[in-house]
Amino acid sequence: MPPASTAQDIPQRNSNSHADDLARIVSSSFGAQEAGTSPTASFHSYPNSYGAGQRPSTKQLKPFHTKDIKVLLLENVNLTGQAILRDQGYQVEALKTSLPEDQLIEKISDVHVIGLRSKTQLTASVLKHAKNLIVIGCFCIGTNQVDLKYAAENGICVFNSPFSNSRSVAELMIGEIIALARQIGDRNNELHRGVWNKVSNGCWEVRGKTLGIVGYGHVGSQLSVLAEAMGMKVIYYDVVNLMGLGTTAQVQSLDELLQQADFVTLHVPELPETMDMLSTHQFAQMKKGSYLINASRGSVVDIPALIKASQDGILAGAALDVYPNEPGGNGEHFHNDLNSWTQELRDLKNVILTPHIGGSTEEAQSAIGVEVAHALVKYVNLGTTSGAVNMPEVTLRSLTMDEPNHVRVIYIHRNVPGVLRKVNEILGDHNVDKQMTDSRGDVAYLMADISNVNTSEIKDLYQSLEDLGSRIRTRVLY
Ligand SMILES: NC(=O)c1ccc[n+]([C@@H]2O[C@H](COP(=O)([O-])OP(=O)(O)OC[C@H]3O[C@@H](n4cnc5c(N)ncnc54)[C@H](O)[C@@H]3O)[C@@H](O)[C@H]2O)c1
Numbered sequence: 001m002p003p004a005s006t007a008q009d010i011p012q013r014n015s016n017s018h019a020d021d022l023a024r025i026v027s028s029s030f031g032a033q034e035a036g037t038s039p040t041a042s043f044h045s046y047p048n049s050y051g052a053g054q055r056p057s058t059k060q061l062k063p064f065h066t067k068d069i070k071v072l073l074l075e076n077v078n079l080t081g082q083a084i085l086r087d088q089g090y091q092v093e094a095l096k097t098s099l100p101e102d103q104l105i106e107k108i109s110d111v112h113v114i115g116l117r118s119k120t121q122l123t124a125s126v127l128k129h130a131k132n133l134i135v136i137g138c139f140c141i142g143t144n145q146v147d148l149k150y151a152a153e154n155g156i157c158v159f160n161s162p163f164s165n166s167r168s169v170a171e172l173m174i175g176e177i178i179a180l181a182r183q184i185g186d187r188n189n190e191l192h193r194g195v196w197n198k199v200s201n202g203c204w205e206v207r208g209k210t211l212g213i214v215g216y217g218h219v220g221s222q223l224s225v226l227a228e229a230m231g232m233k234v235i236y237y238d239v240v241n242l243m244g245l246g247t248t249a250q251v252q253s254l255d256e257l258l259q260q261a262d263f264v265t266l267h268v269p270e271l272p273e274t275m276d277m278l279s280t281h282q283f284a285q286m287k288k289g290s291y292l293i294n295a296s297r298g299s300v301v302d303i304p305a306l307i308k309a310s311q312d313g314i315l316a317g318a319a320l321d322v323y324p325n326e327p328g329g330n331g332e333h334f335h336n337d338l339n340s341w342t343q344e345l346r347d348l349k350n351v352i353l354t355p356h357i358g359g360s361t362e363e364a365q366s367a368i369g370v371e372v373a374h375a376l377v378k379y380v381n382l383g384t385t386s387g388a389v390n391m392p393e394v395t396l397r398s399l400t401m402d403e404p405n406h407v408r409v410i411y412i413h414r415n416v417p418g419v420l421r422k423v424n425e426i427l428g429d430h431n432v433d434k435q436m437t438d439s440r441g442d443v444a445y446l447m448a449d450i451s452n453v454n455t456s457e458i459k460d461l462y463q464s465l466e467d468l469g470s471r472i473r474t475r476v477l478y
Helices: 018-028 079-087 101-108 148-153 166-181 184-192 218-229 254-260 280-285 303-311 342-347 362-382 419-427 455-466
Strands: 070-073 091-094 113-116 135-138 157-159 210-214 233-237 263-266 290-294 315-320 351-353 407-414 431-440 443-451 471-477
Touching: 070 079, 079 091, 079 113, 079 362, 113 362, 135 362, 148 157, 157 362, 166 184, 166 218, 166 263, 166 290, 166 315, 166 351, 166 362, 210 218, 210 254, 218 233, 233 254, 254 280, 280 303, 303 315, 303 342, 342 351, 407 419, 407 455, 419 431, 419 443, 419 455, 455 471
Parallel strands: 070 091, 070 113, 113 135, 135 157, 210 233, 210 263, 263 290, 290 315, 315 351
Antiparallel strands: 407 443, 407 471, 431 443
């Protein structure tokens, strides 16, 4: 009796012994393997597209030889992420540092999955050696370190974790709102220099004050809940109409927000439209004696205009966590050669400067480990690309235990006219239960679940897709 829940990934064409691998894996899929019991079963479940009613238990699509999946983790990826990947049975090698390019090229040549943080550079010249690589996990926010286009064009999906640190940023904002209102930064500096300066003038409670949040996304909305709990009135401005949490209220323009708020915090993405979003005109709209906090991106605030607003007394204080130019590493780098106004900024009263630490907490690192590792497992086992940064986002509900002779076909291809007709000619010989396709730029991703296919049909299906001129990568999971 074939096991119902086993699944496998047919290796891609550039595998050294493709025909042998294919034969071995196809035949072994009907061997004596036990049904896989994934520790991550909960996230494999998708909404039932059949609607209400009792649904058969979910079939865990999983590479048949999980030990064949090789994972290289660099730069001390959090243990939470390592554990999730090891629990899948993958071969995981975890290194504490990044690797020099020659060693990286050697290591990357046979791994299926690589995880990294911000230091490892996955350029096209490195990635071209990654013959088996199907997915990259950036265990961080940014993805600049990866050549995303080259990866997509070679069928390598990239994931990151943009939102795992939202709470950490929101909490820092709360700390800074109080610190600015009480001039804690200046008192702290003075006392470190031996100066006792007990003052109450210009120091305030935050209760009853108005917080204006610009950008009501992951960070902004978290912050609003915390601020209301401290008795602040919260208003927000966002380009999208959003329902506010608690009793917060959306205002219709940035100027309106600036005119009302005692504290303004910025949580917008770095976009051409958000460049210098707070400049001379906007500072002129702000209440005299108000405060500004920027932990979004350095390009969002015109810093010379901020310095002027501070010197003119419009701002009673400011906190900055991000800067137009930031140093590449830790050390004594915060000088005028980094940004021409650095010394003027450092000299301002009641201005808190932090080195881009908004999201830097142990909890955020742990959450990043979980989020990215789950995305990698879902991609390896199920082929779903939800949250991918360089591929179209495609997902299908899971196969069930009642569907033992089904396969999931994934066909990553160049987005050229006529390709879907050719693919559907191949798939059309079988019963396609469900299918989804989407494109992003030049690359398209097709996922289809096909029923009642036998071993030789799977081989033919795979080979026919591989032979199409548009093919970037074919995967068959069952
Ligand atoms: N300092 C740090 O360490 C740190 C950590 C995490 C995030 N961030 C940064 O914080 C910012 C917010 O992050 P997030 O996770 O909340 O992002 P998000 O995408 O969840 O939310 C951004 C919000 O800004 C809104 N928006 C976009 N353009 C706008 C505009 N022109 N005017 C008003 N609203 C606009 C969007 O509609 C969205 O609601 C990002 O720039 C992110 O890079 C910094």
